[in-house]
Amino acid sequence: MTETQGTQAAPSRRALIGWGGAGLALGAAAAGGAVAMARTGDDMDPAAAETGGAVEFHGAHQAGIATPVQDRLHFAAFDVKTEDRDAFVQMLKDWTDAARRMTAGKAVGEGAYGGLAEAPPDDTGEALGLKPSRLTLTIGFGPSLFDRFGLRDRRPEALVDLPQFPGDNLDRARTGGDLCVQACSDDPQVAVHAIRNLARIGFGKVAIRWSQLGFGKTSSTTPDAQTPRNLMGFKDGTRNIAGTETDRLKKFVWVGEDDGPDWMAGGSYLVARRIRMNIETWDRTSLQEQEDVFGRDKREGAPVGKAKEHDEPFLKAMKPDAHVRLAHPDSNNGITILRRGYSFTDGTDGLGRLDAGLFFLAYQRDVRKGFIPLQRRLSAHDALNEYIQHVGSAVFAVPPGVRDSGDWWGRTLFSKEA
Amino acid sequence: MTETQGTQAAPSRRALIGWGGAGLALGAAAAGGAVAMARTGDDMDPAAAETGGAVEFHGAHQAGIATPVQDRLHFAAFDVKTEDRDAFVQMLKDWTDAARRMTAGKAVGEGAYGGLAEAPPDDTGEALGLKPSRLTLTIGFGPSLFDRFGLRDRRPEALVDLPQFPGDNLDRARTGGDLCVQACSDDPQVAVHAIRNLARIGFGKVAIRWSQLGFGKTSSTTPDAQTPRNLMGFKDGTRNIAGTETDRLKKFVWVGEDDGPDWMAGGSYLVARRIRMNIETWDRTSLQEQEDVFGRDKREGAPVGKAKEHDEPFLKAMKPDAHVRLAHPDSNNGITILRRGYSFTDGTDGLGRLDAGLFFLAYQRDVRKGFIPLQRRLSAHDALNEYIQHVGSAVFAVPPGVRDSGDWWGRTLFSKEA
Numbered sequence: 151m152t153e154t155q156g157t158q159a160a161p162s163r164r165a166l167i168g169w170g171g172a173g174l175a176l177g178a179a180a181a182g183g184a185v186a187m188a189r190t191g192d193d194m195d196p197a198a199a200e201t202g203g204a205v206e207f208h209g210a211h212q213a214g215i216a217t218p219v220q221d222r223l224h225f226a227a228f229d230v231k232t233e234d235r236d237a238f239v240q241m242l243k244d245w246t247d248a249a250r251r252m253t254a255g256k257a258v259g260e261g262a263y264g265g266l267a268e269a270p271p272d273d274t275g276e277a278l279g280l281k282p283s284r285l286t287l288t289i290g291f292g293p294s295l296f297d298r299f300g301l302r303d304r305r306p307e308a309l310v311d312l313p314q315f316p317g318d319n320l321d322r323a324r325t326g327g328d329l330c331v332q333a334c335s336d337d338p339q340v341a342v343h344a345i346r347n348l349a350r351i352g353f354g355k356v357a358i359r360w361s362q363l364g365f366g367k368t369s370s371t372t373p374d375a376q377t378p379r380n381l382m383g384f385k386d387g388t389r390n391i392a393g394t395e396t397d398r399l400k401k402f403v404w405v406g407e408d409d410g411p412d413w414m415a416g417g418s419y420l421v422a423r424r425i426r427m428n429i430e431t432w433d434r435t436s437l438q439e440q441e442d443v444f445g446r447d448k449r450e451g452a453p454v455g456k457a458k459e460h461d462e463p464f465l466k467a468m469k470p471d472a473h474v475r476l477a478h479p480d481s482n483n484g485i486t487i488l489r490r491g492y493s494f495t496d497g498t499d500g501l502g503r504l505d506a507g508l509f510f511l512a513y514q515r516d517v518r519k520g521f522i523p524l525q526r527r528l529s530a531h532d533a534l535n536e537y538i539q540h541v542g543s544a545v546f547a548v549p550p551g552v553r554d555s556g557d558w559w560g561r562t563l564f565s566k567e568a
Numbered sequence: 569m570t571e572t573q574g575t576q577a578a579p580s581r582r583a584l585i586g587w588g589g590a591g592l593a594l595g596a597a598a599a600g601g602a603v604a605m606a607r608t609g610d611d612m613d614p615a616a617a618e619t620g621g622a623v624e625f626h627g628a629h630q631a632g633i634a635t636p637v638q639d640r641l642h643f644a645a646f647d648v649k650t651e652d653r654d655a656f657v658q659m660l661k662d663w664t665d666a667a668r669r670m671t672a673g674k675a676v677g678e679g680a681y682g683g684l685a686e687a688p689p690d691d692t693g694e695a696l697g698l699k700p701s702r703l704t705l706t707i708g709f710g711p712s713l714f715d716r717f718g719l720r721d722r723r724p725e726a727l728v729d730l731p732q733f734p735g736d737n738l739d740r741a742r743t744g745g746d747l748c749v750q751a752c753s754d755d756p757q758v759a760v761h762a763i764r765n766l767a768r769i770g771f772g773k774v775a776i777r778w779s780q781l782g783f784g785k786t787s788s789t790t791p792d793a794q795t796p797r798n799l800m801g802f803k804d805g806t807r808n809i810a811g812t813e814t815d816r817l818k819k820f821v822w823v824g825e826d827d828g829p830d831w832m833a834g835g836s837y838l839v840a841r842r843i844r845m846n847i848e849t850w851d852r853t854s855l856q857e858q859e860d861v862f863g864r865d866k867r868e869g870a871p872v873g874k875a876k877e878h879d880e881p882f883l884k885a886m887k888p889d890a891h892v893r894l895a896h897p898d899s900n901n902g903i904t905i906l907r908r909g910y911s912f913t914d915g916t917d918g919l920g921r922l923d924a925g926l927f928f929l930a931y932q933r934d935v936r937k938g939f940i941p942l943q944r945r946l947s948a949h950d951a952l953n954e955y956i957q958h959v960g961s962a963v964f965a966v967p968p969g970v971r972d973s974g975d976w977w978g979r980t981l982f983s984k985e986a
Binding site for chain 2: 222224229266267268269270271273274275276277278279323337338339342346349350353357358359360361362363365366376378379380381382383384429430433434435436437438440441448449493495496497498500502503504506
């Protein structure tokens, strides 16, 4: 089992289905793979780009965290609709089987299209013929899940409810959730297909509470890659944790054996925040003000007074309320989180303004030592607050990886309980 | 001037900006280009894929109609907020300049990042460093525009208000608009950037009425390409007009010299419909029913009784209410439209269901001989109606192309008027 997930050549869904689901030994071949390295500023291995590479589903950690960031996102939070624990566990097993197949580029169900004409297809079909496109599916459990199924004693201490931060303007319809699935892929149709099929399989047991499409990545988890720009036109998250930095991942992202509870070892905690940008106001702000707010130059993304994006920032050269200065680990006792955010635009707000911004996703070993202290500081002081508003929020315990073909999402939580 | 737009190698936005906006003679070089031919089921020329090719902005027709369909869409309808005709015309000229630059992969404004620190940047910046990505920008004028600026006498007869069709459930907030811009690109950030910058330039003169992100194309305008699947999992629009079919384009898409009014010669008419799919109901429908509804097999997309997607359908083998049968030109006195639709998903509807479907875009020479009779028939009889609902609607007169660097969007409409 490696710390990271590899990419490799994989046939199209079409071909796999044509072979009757026999498939390829993707898992075994990819288990030793290394993280794809960027060549041209993209988070994608050129060979994988050509073949629509599959990301290994099995591992000590779930894929979709340290995995090089894919281009597109479909994220869904679900509410549980059943009180039947066995039915819910069976759904998690069914989801795992479906996730294993979809991430390998296969349709859900062995007989998806050779099946019975009288029955609904096992797979909704819109990804048929598409490549795996580096699809990863990552599950998380929200605080409210632990009020169900006799799980109260198993809720991790680190899975705290997020406090109300200054300036929060949360929409209940975009906040919370008993569980979540993050689908990332280089093809949005593959990501949308995956969430939709999990929702379909979960019908009667869970229902989608909210979902979010992310049209473009804003973060990079690949060393030396160009950080993509957010909708403010800036490179933010330049000093993100790379998927190859085993030591920093262990220190800041993965729950350790001694952190507790046991079932979370190898897992992580996810904070999701829907951050609306006041695009129109920002666009009428001077370049100087914009650069002061971030503490970077807009063109290169270099910290104030420096030449290149990845140059070490000299924080004291920035204004005290500059975003980079306030968010930097040196200003926060070393706090570091792994960011995987995506830009979104969801039409207009009825006032002629785009409903657009950043769907912020961050993974960390402990929310109490990661997002919460960082956001307390930022929400109180960040110059950026004039131009953004947090309108959705959720936190999830992300369990460890599915180890092999007999394992399933949530086993460590559900199977060890008395 | 050619009938079609070419693709060609083009440097990145970064490089162009670095050269101080001197740029390349993109227009001249590309004017003689041919439509990119598909090789691998995609609507993209492999060489263009490597270089992030630019689509020529100038031509007898606007780009974005016969242009091979790009992967992503951002579409916006605007309302006019000024009564000052000169200000509006100046905005159209400014938009044209910006569109010319953005489609060539350049930032808006010569001094976008070398400009004054005290002023807002000329460009919002989030596409800086991205390639042209085959961006096309296509403008259209809605019926309500002709109630303004003394244009009443210039409204084309063919630009009728769409009738209410059976089953229409239109949301006023997603319907109509004085004008529209269709932005298509292989990179969603490039398309979103373009609409946002036009909205910014138009501030005070226009405001966005509604907008729609399309995450994946559902149509192909490239001969022999695989038709992408819609969110029902089917290939629909298989027999679309290809961008290379000059005769069919002339017959069905481009407004002719004798059609009138003069200012529309070389233009077209666009119908946009937001079609919500009842995804969850569809997914619980049997494969047989699904295939009966479309009149195609799901796996290959072949018409009933045939083997391949592009085989000539035998309509009488299908059920009388099958979608393909009802929509086929042979059932409609030869009516043919050019489709350029995109799949969308905009979160959830508050009832645990995805708000997803098809954003239908169709170009035609005359709406009265294209979409209206076709939709009258489909809305009354199509078996698909049980699973879809039209929730947004708009129609636009799409003027001819911008001929050269001195020309501008809407000149034929505004400059010839007394």
